[in-house]
Amino acid sequence: MGEIHTYKIKSYINASHAMRWESGTGQKHNHTWEVITEIQLDTEHLVRFNDIEDDLKGVSARYSGQFLNEIPPFDKINPSLENITRYFYKELTAVLAKSQAKLMRLEVGESPTRFYCIQHTDD
Secondary structure (H helix, E strand, O other): OOOOOEEEEEEEEEEEEOOEEOOEEOOOEEEEEEEEEEEEEOOOOOOOHHHHHHHHHHHHHOOOOOEHHHOOOOOOOOOOHHHHHHHHHHHHHHHHHOOOEEEEEEEEEEEOOEEEEEEOOOO
16 A cells, blocks of 8 residues: 655634524624644645645635634525534635645644544545
8 A cells, every 4th residue: 555645734714703503693792713724735746735734724824813704705595513523624725726736634623522524535
């Protein structure tokens, strides 16, 4: 079996949200969302991590300091941990592809004990 080499990059997003329930919207509250990206590079050459980190920061910067419920797509979909992770997975997959990197796993945590993860498969 061959080796797979991956890199992990951790970043943070300080943002607030309020869950939407059948009975109404919950209370607005803040999180420091921890975002851990695990990437695989499609090249054996040296990589400029600053470029990849800048690309990742470009996505997260749109949400830092914001009330997620007011920003697309979370103005329409519930800003749950699961939906936030799914959205960022799609966004980051596209951004990383420009750097010839593949998003293999994304972990988003809203607290030190609560994370949601999506892992790439070749299915």
